[in-house]
Amino acid sequence: xxxxxxxxxxxxxxxxxxxxxxxxxxxxxxxxxxxxxxxxxxxxxxxxxxxxxxxxxxxxxxxxxxxxxxxxxxxxxxxxxxxxxxxxxxxxxxxxxxxxxxxxxxxxxxxxxxxxxxxxxxxxxxxxxxxxxxxxxxxxxxxxxxxxxxxxxxxxxxxxxxxxxxxxxxxxxxxxxxxxxxxxxxxxxxxxxxxxxxxxxxxxxxxxxxxxxxxxxxxxxxxxxxxxxxxxxxxxxxxxxxxxxxxxxxxxxxxxxxxxxxxxxxxxxxxxxxxxxxxxxxxxxxxxxxxxxxxxxxxxxxxxxxxxxxxxxxxxxxxxxxxxxxxxxxxxxxxxxxxxxxxxxxxxxxxxxxxxxxxxxxxxxxxxxxxxxxxxxxxxxxxxxxxxxxxxxxxxxxxxxxxxxxxxxxxxxxxxxxxxxxxxxxxxxxxxxxxxxxxxxxxxxxxxxxxxxxxxxxxxxxxxxxxxxxxxxxxxxxxxxxxxxxxxxxxxxxxxxxxxxxxxxxxxxxxxxxxxxxxxxxxxxxxxxxxxxxxxxxxxxxxxxxxxxxxxxxxxxxxxxxxxxxxxxxxxxxxxxxxxxxxxxxxx
Numbered sequence: 001x002x003x004x005x006x007x008x009x010x011x012x013x014x015x016x017x018x019x020x021x022x023x024x025x026x027x028x029x030x031x032x033x034x035x036x037x038x039x040x041x042x043x044x045x046x047x048x049x050x051x052x053x054x055x056x057x058x059x060x061x062x063x064x065x066x067x068x069x070x071x072x073x074x075x076x077x078x079x080x081x082x083x084x085x086x087x088x089x090x091x092x093x094x095x096x097x098x099x100x101x102x103x104x105x106x107x108x109x110x111x112x113x114x115x116x117x118x119x120x121x122x123x124x125x126x127x128x129x130x131x132x133x134x135x136x137x138x139x140x141x142x143x144x145x146x147x148x149x150x151x152x153x154x155x156x157x158x159x160x161x162x163x164x165x166x167x168x169x170x171x172x173x174x175x176x177x178x179x180x181x182x183x184x185x186x187x188x189x190x191x192x193x194x195x196x197x198x199x200x201x202x203x204x205x206x207x208x209x210x211x212x213x214x215x216x217x218x219x220x221x222x223x224x225x226x227x228x229x230x231x232x233x234x235x236x237x238x239x240x241x242x243x244x245x246x247x248x249x250x251x252x253x254x255x256x257x258x259x260x261x262x263x264x265x266x267x268x269x270x271x272x273x274x275x276x277x278x279x280x281x282x283x284x285x286x287x288x289x290x291x292x293x294x295x296x297x298x299x300x301x302x303x304x305x306x307x308x309x310x311x312x313x314x315x316x317x318x319x320x321x322x323x324x325x326x327x328x329x330x331x332x333x334x335x336x337x338x339x340x341x342x343x344x345x346x347x348x349x350x351x352x353x354x355x356x357x358x359x360x361x362x363x364x365x366x367x368x369x370x371x372x373x374x375x376x377x378x379x380x381x382x383x384x385x386x387x388x389x390x391x392x393x394x395x396x397x398x399x400x401x402x403x404x405x406x407x408x409x410x411x412x413x414x415x416x417x418x419x420x421x422x423x424x425x426x427x428x429x430x431x432x433x434x435x436x437x438x439x440x441x442x443x444x445x446x447x448x449x450x451x452x453x454x455x456x457x458x459x460x461x462x463x464x465x466x467x468x469x470x471x472x473x474x475x476x477x478x479x480x481x482x483x484x485x486x487x488x489x490x491x492x493x494x495x496x497x498x499x500x501x502x503x504x505x506x507x508x509x510x511x512x513x514x515x516x517x518x519x520x521x522x523x524x525x526x527x528x529x530x531x532x533x534x535x536x537x538x539x540x541x542x543x544x545x546x547x548x549x550x551x552x553x554x555x556x557x558x559x560x561x562x563x564x565x566x567x568x569x570x571x572x573x574x575x576x577x578x579x580x581x582x583x584x585x586x587x588x
Contacts, residue, residue, distance in 0.1 A: 032390065036383060036386050037383065039125065039127075039386060040382050040386065043124070043125050045378070047127075048382045049368070049378065050090025050091050050361070051090065051091075051381075051382050052350060052378070052385070053092060053351050054093035054130070054321070054350050054352045055353060055357050056094070056095055057073060057081075057082035057085050057086075057100065058072040058102075059081065059082055060101050060102065060104050060108050061112060063119075064081070065101075069100075069101055077357060077358070082094065083116065086119045086123065086129065087123040089361055090123060090127075091129065093132055095131075095134075096112075096132070096185065102142075106146065106147055106409040110182070110184055110401035110405050112184075113185065114184060114401055116129055116131065117129055117131075127386070127395075128389060129394075130186055130187050130389055131187070132185065132186070132187035133180070133185055133187075133188065133189070134190070135176060135185075135188050135190060136153065136207060137149060137153075137172065137190075138151055138206060138549040138551070139207065140207060141551075145460070146410035147179050147183075147409050148175060148409070148417070149418060149553060150553070151418075151421055151425050153210075154205070154207070154208060154548045154574070155206070155548035155549060155570070156168060156169045156172065156219060157209040157210035157215060157216070157219060157574075158426075159424045159425045159569070160573070167222075168424065169226070170223065170225060170226040171417060172223075173190075173227045173234075174226035174229050174230050175417055176188070177226060177227040177232035178408055181232055182401060182407075183409065184401040185232070186394065187233040187281065188232050188233070190237075191223040191227075191236060191237075192238070193238075193273075193274055194216075194241055195208060195210070195211060195212075195241065195244075196574060197243055197244050197266065197574075198245065198246065199576075199577060200246050201242075201243065201244070202247070202248045203242070203248040203250065205530065206530055209270075210574050211575060212582065213270060215573065217269040217270040218273070220271075220273055221274060221276070224236065224274050224279045225277055225278075231392060231398070233280035233281055233319075233392060234274075234279050234280055235282065236270070236274035236282050237285070237323070238284065239284050239285060239305075240256075240263065240271070240287075240292060240309060240310075241256065241263065241285070243266075245287060247329075249285065249328070249329030250328060250329070252328055252329060252332075253332050254286075256287055260291045263291060263292065271314060279316075280318050280319060280388055281319040281320070281321050281350075282310060283322070283352075284306060284322050284323060285299045285300065286327055286329030287329065292305050292309060296333070300346065301339065301342040301345075302346055303347060306320060306346040311347055317384075319350055320348045322343050324352050325340065325353055325354040325355065326353055336355055336356055337359055337360070337363040338363070340354060340364050341363055341367045344373055349381035349384050351364075364378075422556065423566050424570065425547075425557065425569075426545065426558055426570050427547075427548075427568060428561065428568035428585060428586040429532070429544040429545065429546055429572070429585070430544040430586070431586055432540075435525070435542045435543050437561075437562065437564025438476065438495065438562055438564070439564075440474045440564070440565070441475055443475060445477045445478075446468075446471055446479070446493060446494060446495055446496070447481060447486060447490055447495075447496045447497070448464045448467050448479065448480045448497045449464060449482065449497070449499070450464055450500055451483075451499055451500060451510060452465075453501045453530070453550065463499055463529055466552060467499065467527070467559055470556050471562065474559055474563045490517055491520055494523070495522065495524070495542070496522050496523070497525045498514055498524055498525065499550075500514075500528050500538065501529045501530050501534075502531050510538070511537065514538050518539055518541070525541060525544075525545065526545070527544075527545045528545070528547065529549070530550070532576055532580075535576055536579040545558060545561065545562070545568070568585065571583050
């Protein structure tokens with residue numbers, strides 16, 4: 001199969017690469033391995049080192065970015081375009097971000113992917129890129145509408161607790177993977193395999209499937225299979241487990257205090273399940289875990305953790321990718337020139353998004369030249385990366401988008417699947433007086449207010465406005481108002497729906513708002529938009545609901561649950577301390 005250019009014409013460089021590794025020319029097993037080794041042997045050291053790096057690049061186009069993005073690329077990388085960046089550093093991959101203007105629309109993403117692949121195939125040995133992104137769904141989604149947006153991990157955990165089945169999680173991953181592949185994105189940094197047992201965790205929370213390691217393991221394995229069935233490399237993260245930390249590794253260096261025995265019981269099972277499911281990649285965490293490595297090095301730089309535990313204990317033979325190297329958690333102990341070298345010495349393969357790509361690239365080259373890193377060590381990682389690219393069919397041209405964006409991305413059956421799955425995740429936590437379901441046929445006047453967090457890519461507007469619109473569409477007369485106006489406007493309404501977001505312990509404006517609304521005598525329905533722990537930090541309300549995210553599918557599901565158009569089915573995948581046990585959930 002000939003690889004294609006962005007314009008659809010055969011590329012001589014791509015055909016040369018495909019000829020070396022075309023599936024019909026290579027029987028499986030040892031002969032494929034031998035062909036890949038021959039390719040590695042033909043590569044220069046500079047080309048090999050480039051394959052280890054996955055970098056950001058600014059712009060919606062590989063060759064014609066907006067002026068501001070071209071200027072940003074010039075400032076950071078010394079080149080104007082993403083295509084030039086790929087060529088200069090012989091990159092192994094590019095990671096897409098919305099803030100880098102890579103993900104404006106499905107057709108634009110597909111064109112960007114095609115342009116980047118053409119640049120890679122035209123350079124050096126003609127090795128295709130592995131294009132990636134963080135598309136966890138829920139609160140982390142780099143690609144938004146009109147692509148399909150599914151409930152996130154904790155919402156899927158709520159569905160699993162109710163049904164005992166991981167089918168919804170597997171289905172969501174398979175559809176999400178198919179849409180990514182149609183846009184040329186062939187590695188997803190998902191699923192999250194962390195077991196969230198700390199309500200104060202500032203960075204994982206609802207990105208985790210829950211607090212039960214057995215359930216998390218089952219859901220992780222299901223999503224690994226779903227993504228990879230769709231031809232997208234799944235990436236279990238954040239090894240060896242980030243679920244019981246109180247520091248965000250983006251801004252600090254967390255410390256995990258679990259004993260080795262607790263780690264084996266709580267944190268290990270989801271990663272073991274991912275490995276047993278054949279996960280293509282595992283992402284390391286920038287956390288210190290003294291029970292696993294007393295050196296004080298973050299796990300990303302720890303040979304006892306990456307090689308000793310992940311490789312040797314769990315038997316993982318795939319690609320190990322670092323979490324982003326521009327995060328504070330990995331930069332505190334060592335300088336930016338040392339981090340990529342130490343990550344490779346620990347056993348990592350892909351070096352993700354270093355803050356200074358040129359410095360990191362030169363540092364690895366220098367470490368090889370001085371003997372700190374052997375050429376054999378570099379070859380090991382390059383070979384793993386090339387093996388993954390070969391399994392994904394990238395050498396045969398499968399890295400280029402299929403031209404089926406309109407037939408795959410955001411199609412009605414996928415959107416319907418997202419609504420169906422979301423409808424099984426909404427969790428009714430409390431309804432002591434039987435206020436719910438609201439009688440929408442009577443056209444009750446409802447006031448919707450509360451916190452409107454920064455919207456993820458899957459929303460059409462602020463969640464309070466979206467929820468009010470959905471309630472109105474179901475027969476209610478719902479109005480959204482900001483908190484400053486809500487208390488005075490509450491009297492005369494049948495109920496007030498208050499959306500909360502990560503309510504902290506102690507005094508907080510959200511807690512004050514709920515108390516002031518309760519004082520009006522109007523029934524208050526609290527809807528936790530993210531962490532279900534909010535209910536323990538608020539006064540008791542007439543009803544409490546958890547949605548785990550605030551994308552449109554979750555808001556539609558919440559409106560249907562509030563009005564009885566849908567029976568609540570979700571069950572808490574985490575306990576809410578002092579209020580609700582694991583598995584709690586009511587229905588009508």
